[in-house]
Amino acid sequence: MPRQMFTDEYWNKFKTILLSVRIYDKPTLRQTVEGIFYRMRIGCPWRDLPATFGKWNAVYKRFNAWSLQEKLMSIFQELVVDPDLEWIFIDGSIVKAHQHSSGAAHERETVIGKSVAGNTTKIHMAVDACGLPIHFSVTGGEVHDCKEAPEFVAKLPLANYMIADKGYDSEPLRIQIREKGAEPIIPRKQNSTIGNDAVDWCLYKYRHLVENVFARLKHFRAIATRYDKLKRNFESVIALACAFIWLPM
Structure with a gap:
């Protein structure tokens, strides 16, 4: 079983943000998001995603579609709450x-x-x-x-x-x-x-x-x-990583 990124507490918070940017709550949603973060963390080709996360092509298509619709950037922006701007x-x-x-x-x-x-x-x-x-x-x-x-x-x-x-x-x-x-x-x-x-x-x-x-x-x-x-896909990867930094706040 590959190491995963989200505890139940973090996932519940993250899922609320996903739903707010109109990402639908499918039964495989957590599995798909964990697959995206696994690829970010490991840096492997999409084709080498472990079967634990489902079909690699399905995970990639979800990531690419969310990136195209700028939903992943919106997740980061939703999590930037009350920053200290001194x-x-x-x-x-x-x-x-x-x-x-x-x-x-x-x-x-x-x-x-x-x-x-x-x-x-x-x-x-x-x-x-x-x-x-x-x-x-x-x-x-x-x-x-x-x-x-x-x-x-x-x-x-x-x-x-x-x-x-x-x-x-x-x-x-x-x-x-x-x-x-x-x-x-x-x-x-x-x-x-x-x-x-x-x-x-x-x-x-x-x-x-x-x-x-x-x-x-x-x-x-x-x-x-x-x-x-693509620029938008690399930006989306950075946005998700920044969102993960904000998640414990």
Whole structure:
């Protein structure tokens, strides 16, 4: 019997969210969801799912349909309840794209880019003051943090402080953050003539909270290495992993 992810307590809570996003309560629902999480955790091909979870093709079709209808993203959004928005930490992390992630139809969006590490995808993440994920986006691995930051920050809720590393050192971005009512805590690069006297280094040290989320997400091997061909499917995997982090809250 493969190890499963959900206790009865967690499943009852998760099932309520599933029903709220119009995923139907079929007799095999828990079995199907456990199969999706098993594949996320192990990183195996869909065809190699143990028979315990039912026919692999049925599990994959459910996952793909829910992804297409954006229901898996809605599950994550439903679980983000009352985040602590005193601080927001933002950062990006690159993941390698496995050769099995190539080959998508040309009209489908993949966001797999070429970088120094080869074929990669970058996850841009925002977490609250408790270290819980509240928003994310994915781009090609070659996309610099500063390039994605304006659109990413625009979608974040109001906060008192927004903390990021030197990769986000941009004066227009600082202005955008202040216009949202937050104070940016972003160190300037070494060649800056302004310096970092205004940086709250004590608060900046808590930036490890966003790194911790990346570490937890990459316990799922289907996130640590990207196997999904389509952007929406990879986003759905990340959304489910973020939802699982929120589940005990």
